[in-house]
Amino acid sequence: MYPLLDENYWLSRYQQNEIGWDAGEATLPLKQYLDQLLDYRVEILIPGGGNAHEAAYAFDKGFENVHVLDIAKAPILQFRxxxxxxPKAHLHHQNFFDHHGEYDLILEQTFFCALAPNLRNDYVNxxxxxxxxxxxxxGVLFDVDFGKEGPPFGGNKDLYEAVLSEGLELLMLEPCYNSIAARAGREFFFMAQRKDVT
Ligand SMILES: C[S@@+](CC[C@H](N)C(=O)[O-])C[C@H]1O[C@@H](n2cnc3c(N)ncnc32)[C@H](O)[C@@H]1O
Structure with missing residues (x-):
């Protein structure tokens, strides 16, 4: 069984500086994705954003409506x-599943893998x-079976395609060609869209 992945768990990871997931700067796949967007007014959410280097990158580029959300308060305060x-109102210390809002773009990076696998359908919904x-x-998803009680919880193409397609229209999910060195050959880049309401 994996540990209870609640606010205290994540807070203590930050307090003990056990944050091996943190790339120290915005990662190339997300940077390059942001770089080709033309509309700087889009509402962007980065859930499970942690130190949120991508939020800083987007904001510094001129994106006006970037929101960061994390269940752990420490990285939110440090980001502030x-x-x-x-904008302080764009920093949300909150459980993702309690958040309300409407976004044009949500960025995924090492958030899916941080959630207990039984929450994957809830994540997509x-x-x-x-x-x-x-x-x-x-965003990016690990193409790795970590083979441990997690987190991170890994996955593979079939699994991601099945889960994402349940609640979203999967536009693409391919091996990521511009991963950071530590993740090269070990992640997918994907895009999924809200399904049309008919
Ligand atoms: C593996 S870290 C990734 C952080 C950041 N995305 C990065 O790439 O550096 C997972 C993050 O998700 C947050 N988190 C975990 N469960 C959450 C939840 N239910 N709601 C909001 N944030 C959550 C943790 O506090 C942590 O900051």
């Missing part, structure tokens, strides 16, 4: 200190709820 110019019509969930 590092980026006093970032919540993403669908949070996306505006034609809104997209975009």
């Amino acid at each position: 200190e590092r980026h006093p110019e970032f 919540k993403m669908a709820q949070l996306l505006k019509p034609q809104g997209k969930l975009v």
